Amino acid sequence: MTDATLPADNPLAQPSSLPYQLPDFAAIRTEHLRPAIDAGLAQQRAEWEAVASSTEAPTVANTLDALERSGQLLDRVETVFGTLVSSAGTDELRDIESEYAPVLAAHQDAFWLDERIYTRLEQVQAAGVQDDQTAWVLQRYLTDFVRAGILLDEDDKETLRTLNGQITALETEFAQQVVAGMEAAAVHVTEPELLAGLAEDAVSALAQAAADRGQDGHLVTFQLPTAQALVAQAGDRRLREQVFTASVTRGTGVDAASDTREVIVALAAKRAERARLLGYDHHAAYVAGGGTARTTEAINTMLGRLAAPAVRNARAEGAELAEALASEQPGAELAAWDWAYYADRVRQQRYAVDDAALRPYLELDQVIGDGVFYAAGRLYGLTFTEREDLAGYADGVRVWEVFEADGTGLGLFVGDYYAREGKRGGAWMHNLVDASDLLGHRAVVVNNLNITRPAAGQPTLLTWDEVITAFHEFGHALHGLFAAGRYPSFSGTNVPRDFVEYPSQVNEMWAWHPEVIASFARHHQTGEVLPAETLDRLRDSQSYGAGFATTEYLAAAMLDQAWHQLTPEQVPTDAAAVEAFEAQALAAVRLDYPLVPPRYRSTYFNHTFGGGYDAGYYSYIWSEVLDADTVEWFRQDAASDGDGGLNRAAGQRFREALLSRGHTRDPLASYRDLRGRDAVIDPLLKRRGLHS
Numbered sequence: 001m002t003d004a005t006l007p008a009d010n011p012l013a014q015p016s017s018l019p020y021q022l023p024d025f026a027a028i029r030t031e032h033l034r035p036a037i038d039a040g041l042a043q044q045r046a047e048w049e050a051v052a053s054s055t056e057a058p059t060v061a062n063t064l065d066a067l068e069r070s071g072q073l074l075d076r077v078e079t080v081f082g083t084l085v086s087s088a089g090t091d092e093l094r095d096i097e098s099e100y101a102p103v104l105a106a107h108q109d110a111f112w113l114d115e116r117i118y119t120r121l122e123q124v125q126a127a128g129v130q131d132d133q134t135a136w137v138l139q140r141y142l143t144d145f146v147r148a149g150i151l152l153d154e155d156d157k158e159t160l161r162t163l164n165g166q167i168t169a170l171e172t173e174f175a176q177q178v179v180a181g182m183e184a185a186a187v188h189v190t191e192p193e194l195l196a197g198l199a200e201d202a203v204s205a206l207a208q209a210a211a212d213r214g215q216d217g218h219l220v221t222f223q224l225p226t227a228q229a230l231v232a233q234a235g236d237r238r239l240r241e242q243v244f245t246a247s248v249t250r251g252t253g254v255d256a257a258s259d260t261r262e263v264i265v266a267l268a269a270k271r272a273e274r275a276r277l278l279g280y281d282h283h284a285a286y287v288a289g290g291g292t293a294r295t296t297e298a299i300n301t302m303l304g305r306l307a308a309p310a311v312r313n314a315r316a317e318g319a320e321l322a323e324a325l326a327s328e329q330p331g332a333e334l335a336a337w338d339w340a341y342y343a344d345r346v347r348q349q350r351y352a353v354d355d356a357a358l359r360p361y362l363e364l365d366q367v368i369g370d371g372v373f374y375a376a377g378r379l380y381g382l383t384f385t386e387r388e389d390l391a392g393y394a395d396g397v398r399v400w401e402v403f404e405a406d407g408t409g410l411g412l413f414v415g416d417y418y419a420r421e422g423k424r425g426g427a428w429m430h431n432l433v434d435a436s437d438l439l440g441h442r443a444v445v446v447n448n449l450n451i452t453r454p455a456a457g458q459p460t461l462l463t464w465d466e467v468i469t470a471f472h473e474f475g476h477a478l479h480g481l482f483a484a485g486r487y488p489s490f491s492g493t494n495v496p497r498d499f500v501e502y503p504s505q506v507n508e509m510w511a512w513h514p515e516v517i518a519s520f521a522r523h524h525q526t527g528e529v530l531p532a533e534t535l536d537r538l539r540d541s542q543s544y545g546a547g548f549a550t551t552e553y554l555a556a557a558m559l560d561q562a563w564h565q566l567t568p569e570q571v572p573t574d575a576a577a578v579e580a581f582e583a584q585a586l587a588a589v590r591l592d593y594p595l596v597p598p599r600y601r602s603t604y605f606n607h608t609f610g611g612g613y614d615a616g617y618y619s620y621i622w623s624e625v626l627d628a629d630t631v632e633w634f635r636q637d638a639a640s641d642g643d644g645g646l647n648r649a650a651g652q653r654f655r656e657a658l659l660s661r662g663h664t665r666d667p668l669a670s671y672r673d674l675r676g677r678d679a680v681i682d683p684l685l686k687r688r689g690l691h692s
């Protein structure tokens with residue numbers, strides 16, 4: 001198959017000739033994207049058709065391998081496009097994204113509902129497959145075809161296509177309303193006395209936000225979760241109450257244009273209908289079946305077990321905060337909007353952790369080179385050479401070549417650490433090239449953070465949270481770089497959603513390792529190592545507030561499950577019932593502690609109703625069970641001479657059993673290979689102070 005429909009001067013027409021097929025960002029322009037996507041779609045459809053209509057007897061080579069080889073042009077353009085729209089987005093790129101979302105969804109349906117391909121894969125399996133990896137991948141394909149509806153009759157397939165389209169449209173509508181709701185919730189402050197207690201730069205940021213909207217005074221703008229950062233700093237109780245109330249009422253009809261309740265009940269109903277069509281009790285059962293959790297019962301049991309001790313801890317924290325409030329304002333009763341403010345003060349008093357004083361020890365280049373890369377060297381023998389000759393897609397993006405201990409090239413690591421106009425919030429990792437033996441590709445992976453760029457000539461000093469994030473994202477990067485499988489779509493981080501956070505969470509442990517800290521946490525001017533006493537206080541302070549954090553997370557995870565454990569008949573039909581449903585769902589699992597509302601209420605729960613983490617918000621703590629159990633393995637089983645597991649043998653074992661495997665076999669089998677048994681929950685309970 002050729003890229004005949006794409007002009008040869010389009011830089012996406014052929015695989016990049018740069019090392020490791022790094023996309024040639026310097027040559028790619030926005031006008032290259034649409035024609036490349038169109039050509040990529042047409043090419044992959046033709047490749048699928050060739051498999052589907054083949055008259056040869058089906059074999060691994062002419063069926064499974066052919067499918068895994070298909071779509072390389074589309075893949076090239078989608079990864080480049082996804083990178084640009086996420087990290088250097090423009091209105092034009094976002095328009096292309098909206099335009100193609102339904103086209104790409106229909107492209108997927110065209111594949112997964114093609115019975116000719118499914119039948120050929122069945123025949124390959126029936127003929128017998130020799131090696132374990134191919135057998136596993138083949139079985140995954142067949143299972144995914146069934147999950148996507150291949151066994152339905154034509155009428156039901158048509159119903160399914162319609163439902164898929166409606167669900168995608170509702171998710172997009174929800175996500176857009178949530179953004180509108182955040183904007184509508186902004187609190188306009190016209191009385192300056194309400195700003196008491198806020199730092200000067202915070203006040204000027206609020207004034208700037210007001211000016212940006214052409215308003216006078218000050219404007220408090222919103223972030224997605226229930227907790228708004230400003231509430232922790234606001235000394236005036238009235239402002240705390242105002243901001244908190246605006247936050248938790250988002251989407252409930254206080255602003256008609258961003259009322260999400262209609263969409264929620266419609267979406268819950270459509271998802272329940274689709275699950276029934278596919279033979280499941282409800283949407284949550286369908287999602288669980290695609291993950292390592294397997295069943296809704298397993299998820300309910302695990303979340304339920306954590307709920308009671310989490311709320312008990314939160315209540316104990318609340319009692320302490322109530323005292324702190326009463327000592328200042330006798331007779332005053334602690335309200336939900338007081339929580340963050342007093343928690344911050346208790347934390348500072350008790351642990352004397354001064355975030356600002358820490359930052360000079362956390363300079364970006366040192367954190368990456370002497371911390372993140374250093375740990376990877378000690379564990380895996382990796383070395384990193386910056387390739388200034390290779391260009392990223394934007395100013396400040398850096399490229400490193402990664403080498404094995406014996407000097408063999410492993411892949412490329414792209415670091416995009418700075419915030420910029422048009423870049424989405426948060427931190428994430430993605431692949432530009434998936435490692436695959438079939439295609440002869442090594443991995444090219446990207447880490448994104450959103451660190452504020454300092455003034456020219458100034459060093460980039462991080463917060464401790466940003467240091468942890470850098471180690472976390474690099475854990476995903478290692479999962480991508482070490483991928484050693486045959487098939488690209490089962491490579492590296494292409495694992496189930498409730499497994500993918502596990503290796504990245506594990507990698508966070510190295511930020512705390514004494515030898516690693518001594519290497520990277522040095523004062524950027526004096527070179528002095530972070531004092532041990534400061535480090536101890538920092539470590540101790542991390543356990544503070546676990547009751548709150550676990551409770552607000554579990555409440556959201558349970559809400560997500562509750563909405564999706566409904567049959568079509570059980571979904572409320574009246575949009576006005578959304579809040580009552582939510583209250584009842586939280587009460588049923590005893591997570592209805594009014595001082596700690598869910599991390600996201602239904603009406604702005606973008607993970608679940610915007611799509612992506614629907615019935616899947618449990619994944620974070622599900623992965624953390626494996627993470628905490630593995631941290632113990634490093635510290636106990638794999639440690640040697642008190643090194644806490646920071647050695648080549650431990651790294652090699654983790655790489656071999658786990659990181660290199662991706663989805664080339666059952667991820668839980670990889671886990672058992674590493675640990676010699678299934679994961680146990682005790683280390684997680686200990687870490688979060690949840691032992692009953």
Ligand SMILES: [Zn+2]
Pocket residue numbers: 472473476501504
């Ligand atoms: Zn992650």
